[in-house]
Amino acid sequence: MINASLLNDIFTAAAPMPGVDPLGYGIPPLLFQLLSYLTFSMHITAMNFTVGGAILFLWLHLRRNDATLPIRRYLGGGLPLGMSYVVTLGIPPLLFVQVLYGQQFYSSSILIGSFWILIIPLLITAYGLFYLHKLTRDSRRSGHGAIIFIGLVAMLLIGFFYVNNITLSMTPEKWLDMYAAKPDGLSLNLSEPTLFPRFLLFITPAIAVSGLGIILAGSFLSRWGREAEASLFRSFGVRAVPVGFVLQAVCALWIIAVLPENISAFVFAGNSATVLLVAGIILAALAAILALIAAGSKRVLPALLSLIMAFAAIFCHAALRDMVRLQYLAPVFDLSQVPVKTQWGMFGIFVATLLLGLALLIVLMLRVFPGMASAARK
């Protein structure tokens, strides 16, 4: 039952922070947060493969070296597949952010609405172009650099609009002036000092993570007896990894320099945020070291471990990002303001669906992949 006085509070609370949704959280917020970190990390990993894949494809395409053709075919062919998982894995974190932070997220989305809705045609453009490349690359030689470039720009714009939205959702003090000046949703959060470093902090590791993906592909090629291609993949992949990580480190320093004082003090206060920051750095370093080992090995395991470490680093980044958000919002919002009205039965249905779904996919993959692998074998 919903308390009538709560509803009154909700509808008469002070401007402009919207009142909490009367239906509240269906499970304790901590569980939503964990689900959100996990699925957001999966989304970002898929995004890294795809954006990084497109960047590395273009890099190789511009250098026009025929020897790298197998890598280009691998990267270009993987883009539509990568894109579909970027979107599909992006659904749950977008769902959970609306549950946890709907008041902030909907408000900021509407404030930048005209840009926010552009994400849809941009998605269709990028995805469609990646398919166009894949389906026509054997029949039509020219124009593929431009096709992938436009697709990449579309993806980067989507990321840029996302960072605008999320940073704006954390700074409610800007909302009212922004809305009064431009109620048509044609605002962006360009005055936000962390906007560009934050955007680049997400994009730069894409080069490293897709490098790891290329090394992993190389290790599979070794397994299939295609050693010449395998060593090409490994030697290229291992060169991309440090580039991505070094650029990310630069962006990390940049963002620390421009964070508001209270936020950077919070991050370095020796609390759980600091632990996440340090853990993220260590895990990224481990991923880089394992990538070096994998580059000199024909085995799949080091490359796989390296990717797992990178995923764990992204997870730490996701959790730290959420803590920073809560710190930004602390003066006006905390999770305890929202009532918890548990839906354990529904949660159980979701968990059961998830487990069944994953089990089904694993069984099917185990049955389908050996056939594909033997066809790929030399």
Next chain:
Amino acid sequence: MNYPLWDLAFSGSGLIVAIIATIHVFISHFAIGGGIFLWLAEWWSGKQPEGAEIRKWLHKYATFFLVYTTVFGAMTGVGIWFSIQLASAEGTSLLIHQFVFVWASEWVLFLAELTVLYLYYYGWKTNSPRMQLWLAGLYALISWGSLFAINGILTFMLTPGNWTLENPDIAAGFFNPGFWPSLFIRTLIMILLGGLGGLVIASRIPVEELKEKTVRFCIRFVIPAALLAPFFAVWYWSVLPDSAAKLIEGGAVGVGGGRMEAITTYFITAIVAGAMIVVASTVVYLRPKALTFMTAVAIFLIGMTGVTGAEFMREMARKPYVIHGVLYSNALWKHKAADADYMAKPYLEKSRWHPAEIPSSLERGEWLFRLQCISCHTRDGYRAIIPRTAAWNGDFGVKWFERMHEQGVMPPFEGSLDDRAALTEYLLSLHGKKENAVDILKKLEAGLEAEKIKMILQEAGRAPDALPPEIPADEAAADAAEDEKEALK
């Protein structure tokens, strides 16, 4: 009033939602029906002597299916989500919070359906026929499961049944009165579209005998579905809220001076499209070799038109609510609307999203328009307010806002008498008419005074039946006052 409103010129947020949703609805129905079709076609091709040739056609179908449903279908599905946040954050928030684990389970189904489709498509050459049949069957089943999940939320918006805000029973909301009829009718439409999609690819088969066989196979999906759909439509009709049914019926017999209402147009579009498909499919079944690619595309597009008509009708039938009987389209909660004192309070005192200082009544009117009207109307674009208020004067505007909800397609106006006058002033200003809110209220008051006096006089048997219409209200009031003085002498 919790959230800002997206004040988008020309299209408004409503048309953006409608465009994205129309594209998505068509493709997503095809995605599920096409999945069932793929599965049955896999099975059928295994039984035919020219199975290998049929599978070549099937591979083309699968390629078209993959690109069309994932690039356009899945992305516009995300697009609906993006657009409804912007058009109705309050309503979206309710749907998200109430059905969070339905959405989350729906996502698992998306993930599974996408992966199974890839295993099927990319395993075309390496999977055994048995595995392909399994994968196609699983795809069909899982994608239908995703319909099952979203159908509960979609029908909830029009027929929430026993679900209330005070007692939010998820099962009652999900398995609401519209759930089953909608599920059946959508399943039929999906099967029909799957068959129509098959026709498009089959029309290009060069071997005539094979084309004939394949075209007839496709038509077997179309005609039964098209013939059965009206029966389920009648069932669906029977569970609609009275107000929604009246809205459609009222339009159909010509409410509003006999002109055909938009909702009726959509209704008729759906029926005509369905009939055309039955006729066209019958012709094609009898003369399959005559089917050209463009004819097949045309029938496919007629299918899209029909589905669009039906979806628009369903959307419009929900007026003036975003969640029927719970939340109005402009984010006013029904339970708040029932509280007369609350409703009569000055609107901007309750709203969050406007500047603290609003110097003039004209600007106040603009903010009232922005915060109460633009979720449905634009100024001069989609559902434009300017032509709708062309004949207004100040007196009429203020009175209209008091009673506009009585028609059944508008929410009640929220705010004080001053608010009504300020909004009227703003709307008149869009026509270049300058009528200040204070003057509007003065005239109104004088008019009311005149009405009151007229009533007194009528009771005394001394007044004419009606005031001459050409006499301005304030002059009429003065005249009536003179009359009254005379009468008292």
